[in-house]
Amino acid sequence: MVRSIISHSDDVPDTMNIRIKQIRLWRTEVVRRPGALAQALEPLAQHGADLKVVRVRDAGGGRGRRNVVEVYAGEGRRAAVVAQAAGFSLTKATTLLLQGENRPGFAYAMANAVAWAGIEVVDHEAGVVSNRFSSTLTFATESDAKKAVAVIRKVIRTFQAADSVGD
Numbered sequence: 001m002v003r004s005i006i007s008h009s010d011d012v013p014d015t016m017n018i019r020i021k022q023i024r025l026w027r028t029e030v031v032r033r034p035g036a037l038a039q040a041l042e043p044l045a046q047h048g049a050d051l052k053v054v055r056v057r058d059a060g061g062g063r064g065r066r067n068v069v070e071v072y073a074g075e076g077r078r079a080a081v082v083a084q085a086a087g088f089s090l091t092k093a094t095t096l097l098l099q100g101e102n103r104p105g106f107a108y109a110m111a112n113a114v115a116w117a118g119i120e121v122v123d124h125e126a127g128v129v130s131n132r133f134s135s136t137l138t139f140a141t142e143s144d145a146k147k148a149v150a151v152i153r154k155v156i157r158t159f160q161a162a163d164s165v166g167d
Contacts, residue, residue, distance in 0.1 A: 018100030026088035043086035094145040
């Protein structure tokens with residue numbers, strides 16, 4: 001289930017525009033070898049899945065023989081059926097998907113504020129293309145994710161206030 005928790009957009013060009021969605025990732029484990037990721041993603045592609053998030057990391061244990069592949073292809077029955085048929089299972093953790101205009105220092109400010117609020121981030125990945133960023137933050141519980149949203153909203157407001165002072 002996707003919940004649009006916050007969607008900021010104004011017609012003012014200098015205003016930060018950031019969307020936050022609470023998402024659930026689909027997960028599978030694969031043997032670490034060339035082609036394993038492509039093999040895991042192939043059935044999703046064949047069924048037209050539009051992947052919004054793909055994350056790969058070591059499955060743990062320190063031996064490095066298996067990887068965890070996590071994907072998000074939207075919500076709804078079709079996405080769930082395709083993911084399950086491809087061997088993925090729904091994760092228990094709650095993930096926030098943030099997308100918006102990149103600003104220097106935003107990732108740090110967000111991470112710092114979440115830390116000071118006593119909220120543990122289980123996993124975080126981010127990237128920037130041109131001036132747009134996409135970031136996933138995973139939390140152990142939905143309650144932690146909701147608390148993090150409130151904290152991140154404050155960070156966004158701080159950056160927006162700084163933008164308006166600079167005008």
